[in-house]
Amino acid sequence: MYDFRQVFGIFPIPGAIVTLTRRDVEAIAHLARLEITEEELPVYAGSLSRILGFIDQLAAAPTEGVEPMAHPLENQVQTLRDDIVTESDHRDRYQGNAPVVGAGLYLVPKVIE
Amino acid sequence: MTAAEIGRGLRAGKFTSIEVTRHFLERIDHAGQLNAFITVTPERAMQDAKSADARIARGEGGPLTGVPIAHKDIFCTDGVLTSAGSRMLSNFVAPYDATVVERLAAAGMVMLGKTNMDEFAMGSSNETSWYGPVRNPWDATKVPGGSSGGSAAAVAARLAPVATGTDTGGSIRQPGALTGLTGFKPTYGRVSRYGMIAFASSLDQAGVLSQSAEDAALVLAAMAGHDPRDSTSVDVAVPDYAAGLGASMNGLRIGVIREFFGEGLEQGTGRAVRTALEGFKAMGATIVELSLPNLPLSVPTYYVVAPAECSSNLSRFDGVRFGHRCPEPRDLLDMYRRSRGEGFGAEVKRRIMTGTYVLSAGYYDAYYLKAQKVRSLINADFHKAFNEVDVLMGPTTPTPAFAIGAKVDDPITMYLNDIYTIGANLAGLPAVSVPCGLADGLPVGLQIIGPHFAEQRLLAAAHAWQQETEWHRKLPPLFA
Numbered sequence: 001m002y003d004f005r006q007v008f009g010i011f012p013i014p015g016a017i018v019t020l021t022r023r024d025v026e027a028i029a030h031l032a033r034l035e036i037t038e039e040e041l042p043v044y045a046g047s048l049s050r051i052l053g054f055i056d057q058l059a060a061a062p063t064e065g066v067e068p069m070a071h072p073l074e075n076q077v078q079t080l081r082d083d084i085v086t087e088s089d090h091r092d093r094y095q096g097n098a099p100v101v102g103a104g105l106y107l108v109p110k111v112i113e
Numbered sequence: 114m115t116a117a118e119i120g121r122g123l124r125a126g127k128f129t130s131i132e133v134t135r136h137f138l139e140r141i142d143h144a145g146q147l148n149a150f151i152t153v154t155p156e157r158a159m160q161d162a163k164s165a166d167a168r169i170a171r172g173e174g175g176p177l178t179g180v181p182i183a184h185k186d187i188f189c190t191d192g193v194l195t196s197a198g199s200r201m202l203s204n205f206v207a208p209y210d211a212t213v214v215e216r217l218a219a220a221g222m223v224m225l226g227k228t229n230m231d232e233f234a235m236g237s238s239n240e241t242s243w244y245g246p247v248r249n250p251w252d253a254t255k256v257p258g259g260s261s262g263g264s265a266a267a268v269a270a271r272l273a274p275v276a277t278g279t280d281t282g283g284s285i286r287q288p289g290a291l292t293g294l295t296g297f298k299p300t301y302g303r304v305s306r307y308g309m310i311a312f313a314s315s316l317d318q319a320g321v322l323s324q325s326a327e328d329a330a331l332v333l334a335a336m337a338g339h340d341p342r343d344s345t346s347v348d349v350a351v352p353d354y355a356a357g358l359g360a361s362m363n364g365l366r367i368g369v370i371r372e373f374f375g376e377g378l379e380q381g382t383g384r385a386v387r388t389a390l391e392g393f394k395a396m397g398a399t400i401v402e403l404s405l406p407n408l409p410l411s412v413p414t415y416y417v418v419a420p421a422e423c424s425s426n427l428s429r430f431d432g433v434r435f436g437h438r439c440p441e442p443r444d445l446l447d448m449y450r451r452s453r454g455e456g457f458g459a460e461v462k463r464r465i466m467t468g469t470y471v472l473s474a475g476y477y478d479a480y481y482l483k484a485q486k487v488r489s490l491i492n493a494d495f496h497k498a499f500n501e502v503d504v505l506m507g508p509t510t511p512t513p514a515f516a517i518g519a520k521v522d523d524p525i526t527m528y529l530n531d532i533y534t535i536g537a538n539l540a541g542l543p544a545v546s547v548p549c550g551l552a553d554g555l556p557v558g559l560q561i562i563g564p565h566f567a568e569q570r571l572l573a574a575a576h577a578w579q580q581e582t583e584w585h586r587k588l589p590p591l592f593a
Contacts, residue, residue, distance in 0.1 A: 025466070032424060032469040033431075033446070034462055035454030044466065047524050051467050054525050055413040055480065061487045068485030069492055071315040071345075072301045072541020072565075079344055093208045099438035106433050109442050 018052040020045045116180045116275040116328040117355075123169055123179040130169070130179030134162040134223050137181050141225065141272045144592070147248045149266040151186045152194050153226035161223040168221055176331050176355070178221030183273035185264050186227040187234055188214050188319075189308035197310045198230040198242040198260075201436045201456030211308025212340045213277060213319050220335040225273050229263030232458045233427065234284055234312045236260050237530040238520065241460040246517055249292060250589040251555055255514035258288030258530075264322045265292040270592040275323045275332055281312050282415050283509075283534025285320045286546035290509035290558025293548045293587055295575060297321045297329040300565050301541030302347035304333075305340030313422035314345070316415075316538045325585055326547065326575035330354035333568065352569050360573035363397030368502035371404045373533050379512040381552025386508045389549040389559045392581060393506070393574075401502055405494040410487050411535040412528055417471050417484035418539070423461075424468025430456060463524065492540045499564040504574060508533055509546035509558030533560060543568050547575045548584035556587075 020028075022041045025048065029036040036044060091104060100107040114122070122128055138155050158181065165179035189195045189207035191214075196202045210218070218224065231241040239247040239262025247262040249255040250270035257266040261278030265288035268276050278285040280298035289296020297320045304319040311317060321332045334355065339348040369390060374383065394400055432438035432452030439455055442448030457465070471480035498505060511532060520527045537544040542565060546558035559578070563571045579585050 028466045028470050028473075030450075031473065032462075032465050033428075033449040033453055034457070034465060035450040036462070037454075040459075044463065047463055048466060048470070050525055051416060051463070052470070054528075055417050055471075055484070058410060058413050058417070058483050058487050059479070061407070061410055061483075061490065063483065063486035063490065066486040066489050068482055069489040070485060072492070072539075073345065073347065076302070076347060079348070081341060090208060094434075097205055097208070097435035099432060099436075108433055109444050109448055111445055 018049045018056065020049045020052070114274065115324045117176065117325070117331055119180045119274055120176045120178065120331070124174055130162040130165040130223060131159065133179065134158050134181050134225070137225055137273055140270070144270055144272050146253065147250060147266045147270060148229055148245050149247055149263045149270070149272060150183070150226045151196055151198070151229050151244050151263070154193055154224055157193070158223050158225050161218070165221045165223060175220055177217070177335055179223060180275070181223040181225045181273055182217060183225045183228050183264060183267045183276040184214055185230055185261050185276065185278050187230060187279055187310045188277060189310070190214055190224070190227065193227065195227070195310070196244070197234070198232045198244060199456065199458065199461070200243040201430050203243060204437070205435055207308070209308060212305035212342060213309065213336045216336050217277070217332070228261070228267055228276060231260035231262065232461050233310065233423070234260040234279055234281055235423070235460050235464055237283065237287060237527055238517070239263065239288070240517065240521055241458055243458060248517070249514050250592050251292065251514065254516055255555065256291070256517050258291035258514065260284040261322060262288050265289060265294055265296070268294055268322050268324065269589055271588070275321065275328050277319060278322045279309060279317060279319050280538065281316045282419060282538050283531040285322060286509050286534050286544060286558065286560060287531060289322055289546040291514040291556065293556030293584070293589070295323045295326055295329050295548070295585060296546040296558070297323070297333060298537065298544050299333060299337060299568055300543045302345050303543070303566070303568065304337050305343040305346040307340055307342040311426040313419040314426060315422060316419060326545070326572050326579055327355065327358060329545070329575070330358060330572045349566060354569055354572050357569045358573055358576040360577070361397065362393060362574065362577045365393070365398040365504065365574065366502040367393055367398050367400050368403040368498050368505045369400055370408065370505055370507045371402055372408045373507035377511050377532070378508060379552065382508050382510070382512060382557050385550025385552060385557040386559055389578065390506060392578065396577060396581065403498050403502065403505070405498060405536070407487065407490040407494050408536050411491055411539055412532055414484045414487045414491065414539060415531070415535045416467070416528055417480050418488065420464040420468035421472050421481050422468070424465045424472065427461070427465055460524070488539050491536060495536070495540045495542060503563070504567070504570060505562040507560055509560040513552045513555035513557060537562050541565065543571055545571045545575050547578055548587070549578070549582070550584060551587070
């Protein structure tokens, strides 16, 4: 089999060492509203550290005065459609995919005590 | 038989769509071990085939009428499970058709079913699917590539004559290369994304996995074009791609990207690609070596931009309106956290967290803004190159298909599979992978990249190559 570390010798996996802690991962997971188990925390801390170290090679790229590129559609103007109703009512159909509904509403756990 | 050949046979009355459809449904039945499909829709297929036969009998059939197709499970299909390869959507029955699905149905194509894929299109090996890995028809111990791995395996094993795919960082071209197919990614904005489950919105584009450039031309022409329901779809006329396939390669200026031929390239792959370049030279093309100095930064740029956009796009999966909800949530926050924690797989969670981190206060400028600036540099490299040449060529992947399980533990080596394909996504360029040889008995892909809206030129080049060679006609021995 191909050893990717050798195959990619020309593109060295960059050297920046980033070390995320379990607490960092917990904080990120909270922001992302993801439950991460105790056992998973060190695994993600390791792989996310490696990914952040990998993307850190961008830091050395000379970008003074370079405009950021948000999307590839140059000279394209965002088109706006006329403000008229084009959709018909499919509420029941759409709510068929909802976990819990009642009286045409999407139900969630109690928010206000 | 290619999709075009099936279409011609149907219109000539050699066989019916019902017969053709039954043939492919039987092949699907006997190839369960590939795990190429998440859902097979035999009743729908037979209905579609019946209508197609009636349409052909009335003399109203087009080139694709009655020809079966499989759709990647990222495209919404009315009344059919649309899972995106995720537990999160394993109960989601789409209430409408994606524009791509609608247009191909309008052309008379017969839907066979929905193909397996990396979860939310995040992967290069089809190993992140909640429905299990897809196997490569050329060697069942190898990956088919990803994320459109189910579509690639289905067409390579001739379980479907053609299939749709999506390409965010190489997800059509890379599996196309690894399974011996023509994998076509159009210009960003060429094809409507309405009803296509979003991963990274500044990169995603729908395309085709097919047996030939001619098939890609026919299917692309049927699915492309402006759609008022997708504000990023571009209002540029769709040419008759099939009509332009005969263009001569004489005088075509081909740029060979030096950065794609370094030590990183596996030997057999490099050999096959260099032989293909000689083939184009023999057809009258000229070859110029070019450097795109910022291109080696495309993978790290992508792994900032794509996770950032995915963390935002996937915030819609909250367990409220659709998708998985955890059992017995204690409160709203618990419901969000556990529904998402249970519904998403490890790679999707990793990318959401990467994206959340690079977009978070204090890091945004250092990562996301910086990556967007590097993206400008890469884009400028391509534009400069296209001032000198008509197309760029190189390998699609650094190696042929690798073993299932070989890279699942190391995200970085997995990400580096897409080192040659990501550039075209960052710049929004059309690109195609065509079979150009075998290395250790496994298919190798030649990648052809063009300027914006040069689909016609790429298809003509791919077609010219396929008129000279038989690589695209080679079948995996087990499915011949």
